[in-house]
Amino acid sequence: MRFTLEIEPLDLDLTLGCGQVFRWSRTGRGDWIGPIGRHLVTLGWENGRLSVSAQPGETRMPARVSEFLRASDDIMEIQSTLSGDSVLSSGLERFRGLRIVKMDEWECLASYVLATYANIPRIAKMIDEVSMRFGHEIVDGVRSFPSPSDLREASVGELQKCGLGYRAKYLHSISRCIDRAEIRRLKLLEYRDLRRELMTLPGVGEKVADCVSLFGFGKLDAFPIDVWIERAISRLFNLEGSYKTIRGFATQRWGDFAGYAQEYLYFNERALAKSSGCEFSRCAQDQG
């Protein structure tokens, strides 16, 4: 099936390129291809509209793509609000097409447990390997990310063969803590309670809980802090401290849109490392 959507603004390279999702890849023509549930989807542009093609059989695909790309987020309002921040205001429009994605809750949880202390190419490889061994084929050579019950078939040793290292025991364990009913229950919680409950799972600390809250459960007030965000906060705001300290700062400063602020800071800091970044301006009181 093939259809178009109006989702604006949207930059596929920024949104799917690095960091949020790990199973999407860019084709030579600039299209993006990746799985949504058990459907392989291609996203591209056609006369200024987002063109979506997927294999037939899912009538709700337009709604699923819209949800995945958070089509209902009012980016203009979000950027307008954040532009009131003296540090963020100067570089925001560069990231206008960057949208936070809404991943499947379970896939997001499992993916970010695997993402601990690994770089993005390796994370993608681990997830791909786990999918190839334990997922279901959706088209030739592509498999869905395995469900919790799919993974219950796997031993720790088999998971380790996917290159997971010490993460194997965590994935093995959480696949036995989580099922559809538990996800359904967690979806009812607000961010603070969700975060606390996620952190009871083995292999889920503050950072993973915040990533899962943001990218899996759509909690835009979550603010995941990794080494890049630490760097950005230190460089731009001259603030260093514990996770709690930095998260408190972000919550107070950006509130309900902290998640978007985090993505802007994350991408800017990574781009800066590749010396192609458009710097946000430093906090006025910290200059000199």
Added chain:
DNA sequence: GCCCAGGAGTGTG
């Protein structure tokens, strides 16, 4: 070879 990575868990001061 070296350094680093969308960290978490555990133990100690």
Added chain:
DNA sequence: CACACTCATGGG
């Protein structure tokens, strides 16, 4: 509370 250490390994 703050550190220090370990975990297991591939990518650049």
